[in-house]
Amino acid sequence: MTRTERLAPAASGRERAPATALGVRDRWLHGWQRLVAGLAAGVLLAGSMPPRSAWYLAPAGAALLTGALLGLRWRHRLVLGAVAGLGFFAPTLSWLTGFHPAGFAAVLVLEVALFAAAMLLVDPGRERWWTVPAALVALEAVRARFPFGGFPLPGLALGQLDGPFAAAAPLGGSLLVVGLTTGAGAAVTGLVVAHRRIRTLVLVAALAAVSAAGVALAQPSGGPAGQLLTAVAQGGGPRGIPAVEADEQEVTERLFDVSEDLPADLDLVLWPESSIGVTGPVAETREADRMAALARRTGATVVAGVTESGETSFRNAAVAWAPDGRLVDRYEKAHRVPFGEYIPARGLFEQLSNMTALVPRDAVPGRGPGLLETPAGPLGVVISYEVFFSDRARAAVRAGGQVLLVPTNAASYTTEEVPATEVAAARMRARELDRAVLQAAPTGYTAIVLPDGSIAEQGALGTPELLTATVPLRTGLTPYARTGDLPVLLTVTSALIAGLAFRLLHRRNRAAVA
Template identity: 85%
Template sequence: MTRTEETASTATRRREAPTTAHGGRNRWLPGWQRLLAGLAAGALLAGSMPPRTAWYLAPAGAAALTWALLGLRWRRRLVLGAVAGVGFFAPTLSWLTGFHPAGFAAVLVLEVALFAAAMLLVDPGRGRWWTVPAALVALEAVRARFPFGGFPLPGMALGQLDGPFAAAAPLAGSLLVAGLATGAGAAVTGLVVARRRVRALVLVAALAALSTAGIVVAQPGGTSTGQLRAAVVQGGGPRGIPAVEADEQAVTERLFDVSDALPPDLDLVLWPESSVVVTGPVAETGEADRVAALARRTGATVVAGVTESESTTFRNAAVAWGPDGRILDRYEKVHRVPFGEYIPARGLFERLSDMTALVPRDAVPGRGPGLLDTVAGPLGVVISYEVFFSDRARAAVTAGGQVLLVPTNAASYTTEEVPATEVAAARMRAKEMDRAVLQAAPTGYTAIVLPDGSVGGQGELSTPELLTATIPLRTGLTPYARTGDLPVLLVVASALIAFPVLRRRRRKHRAADA
């Protein structure tokens, strides 16, 4: 037996040797220092999330997480990932307790399990620090798609909008932003613990230079096709009221009251989601006549969120009235909120929980890109929850949208976490797509976001607001609008799958040569 074979045989015997009860616990539990570092890492990541603007906490959290993970076997990485997941998700999802405590617990368990599973992708070798940000990017990609089409709240990239890494959004979207932010922290740890520091420093410098060059080359190169004089209306009113208990007519009347002060020479007026709630098609109602009169009075295109109730379902739409009062176009929401606008497996949940009382009817899903063909120009639309999904914004922009509209409704929430996170998502979509974004909410936050992601105006919570601005209409597609997440996902897959496979093959060849 060769020395290599003896070493492999010894390692196998150690792995297969039985353990005592205490030894079994030790196989699963990292040391208390690492557990504390994992919890701190999650808390630091949470501290970077909106409404806070401490973007630098995310790299610090990634650095702590990398230190805690390096050298751990898969069982301990799993436990450490769960601890870090609790530190991250428990505070950032706490707003769910206001709706349904059991629902909060279920979502928390799922998200923590996903975080823990992602840590199994990490290579624990000292020189493999870059697998930590790769695993975190993979986690974000999965959360944007699973379960029920995705639940990307909170999103790690949304805490980076006031930091340097957000400049990468036009190149490869929020996944690259998250990867760069967490990669910067992991790289610091990698340099500190590396055995071959010169080699590690060269790798970090090369990655930094490549990222910088890509960001510079891929800055938006679209063209302006004109300007739009727009107004965004917020009616104000009480918050923390579930949709099924809201006074729908009062919401509409407050919007009409604020709209009395609309200035002249407007091109576009945006009202929030569920501004008008009717039974049956909106075109046949008195509310539609009142909105049409508003459009004729202002000489502007008016886009309002409309909820059309039916016997067992409802439709959530953005409807555009032209300056002459005619309905020009409509878009019905495609990406519905699970347990907010529909109940998956409703029959099962009706037997298990009372949460279906909050969603008595399911929304009918729309189809196609969110695009309104209007006198004001082609207007891209993402309704409320859709702003968290870049694919919906991409669909609207690639279909021809020269500006993005976000009619939303965050009146059910008592805290500012969700409204602030929606504004952050609108800013990220603006940077990714190189489009101005207008967001209207009945009780806030209503905001005007410029194509570079900066906030041109934002209202307060609960108060009546009327925001006006002249925004650019833009054409052209950023690299991210053209490709979506695929390039980043390919890089991550290579980092987590291809490189380890190649390394194992090299080891086998060396062992065979020995």
């Protein structure tokens, strides 16, 4: 056999293009086109995030990402995932640069790496487009738990509150919302590129029908248990001041000033996180006496965020005073903010960074579900950062919370990115759990959210606000409140395993034919 014969393609195979400079250049350009598509997909996903409300950009981003991933080997999927992750996380985490530029870089690298790793779960075959939304759901599930107990900012579901997919929240929580949102976009790409379009169309129609039926049947058990006339206070003041530099007494006085206008026929008054700063337990302080007087004057249960400082640590609590002025219950924040309320491996970081100057003492972690037993009823509580974690809100509701309180403090941030994201998280918890959510922040955003996720009242940033509304008390549990993320995680795991099995079977069949 001559050299020419040895290089000739087999008769049964597709004729190969010669490896000329032009052919190499064409493949190089095609690779760059995919990278650009991956970057654009990440930017589209970022464009759907709060404070924007362009929910439709997320399905478009998922469709573009799916098309870019099809046919790629694992190394190329890893690179493409990193590019898409950069397009998503660089703009949505940019607020971190105001705190610690090196910290922003570290978080960005970690989040981009997680996004890239998730793309390794994707099956590049045209018929298995559904592994893309499954991988994105897996990514969100990991980010809600890793590192340091999770860092779910931003969350893909939080851009969907004004879109149709949020209707699935009572059934499967934010992970199901992510699955349906990205699945819709991936399905469009699947229909366009699939060889067997009829089979793909049947699969898409079946998934849509099952999802619609599940959403329609996702009704909470139980029913209304009355209503509360509530007031939520925001003292206002300057923004962009780190917590260690804030004047605690000024914050307290602004809130008392705003509360002078409270009517005398309220059921519940909510003040923000860190409304009151004291040394040692709050019970015997002058501030506690003033809060008791406020409760007696309004005839309401008053809940305020209290910071109790010690020599080497502090406690972040929500404390409730009854209408007669008695201190009746308290909840201490269980899910602390890493590098915000405590420093993991503090001894190591004290040698590597000046970040510890922003967090001179660690918060003492609380225990148990966030529940306050009060004359206004059992009140669920998630303090600030905890609103981003559905397990904390679920624990409060399953313990008996008939309304959900979110005392928070976003005064350290100069932009509206984080305050708007917190409101979105409060709205998502409301939809997941069928509970009204009251969120109070010293400088905003303060908001009253109804059980359907709609906003009844919302204040501005930096201004004094006093929001009032009548909200329902609820006792029933949604399917998601009962089951949590487990059904969605099992479904996603099964989908990814099925994708892997199809891939292995396809390889074996090709080997048998060869």
